[in-house]
Amino acid sequence: LAKTTQPISMDSYEGQEVNITCSHNNIATNDYITWYQQFPSQGPRFIIQGYKTKVTNEVASLFIPADRKSSTLSLPRVSLSDTAVYYCLVDRGGAGTALIFGKGTTLSVSS
């Protein structure tokens, strides 16, 4: 599976837009890019997934350039409750294929 690299930590203020970029240089043709959010003492929560171009849902947007070697998670107008660890994963699918969570990006939102 393609290894992912993302910043260890980011700081922001309430109301700002936050963009977290993840690199995945060795992504394969059939891989999807998936982002999870995790709060302390909780399980990872699925945020968004994409294959190429742009995907948007009620929580976030995901931008994927044509070469798919990176992706950017965009969180509009963050609040204090968005303080969490964000994980970028490359998902190949397949029964028995475990998801690989790296260290993630710890986002701290201040007032």
Place this chain on the structure above:
Amino acid sequence: NAGVTQTPKFRILKIGQSMTLQCTQDMNHNYMYWYRQDPGMGLKLIYYSVGAGITDKGEVPNGYNVSRSTTEDFPLRLELAAPSQTSVYFCASSYSGEANQPQHFGDGTRLSIL
């Protein structure tokens, strides 16, 4: 929808005791998974199931057993608990094993073996 529900949330066991970690999902997902997460480490797959009556080993199955008698439930059994099994256990489910079907996780069971 409750999603994926795990019970108990916390448990302390003595060495040699046994217990069952419960996992149930109400999303009619076919695939279910058990992971463990040790402090500062990523998730490791213990067992998975692609449907009722079908289970298979992941990368760290020793010391555990599973069953899948219904689509909704996927319990994890620890026999003869050992200190090395102290961890946080996450259950997850997905509609299928395809890459565009993300896994959805429960909130975990924190298990300490003393």
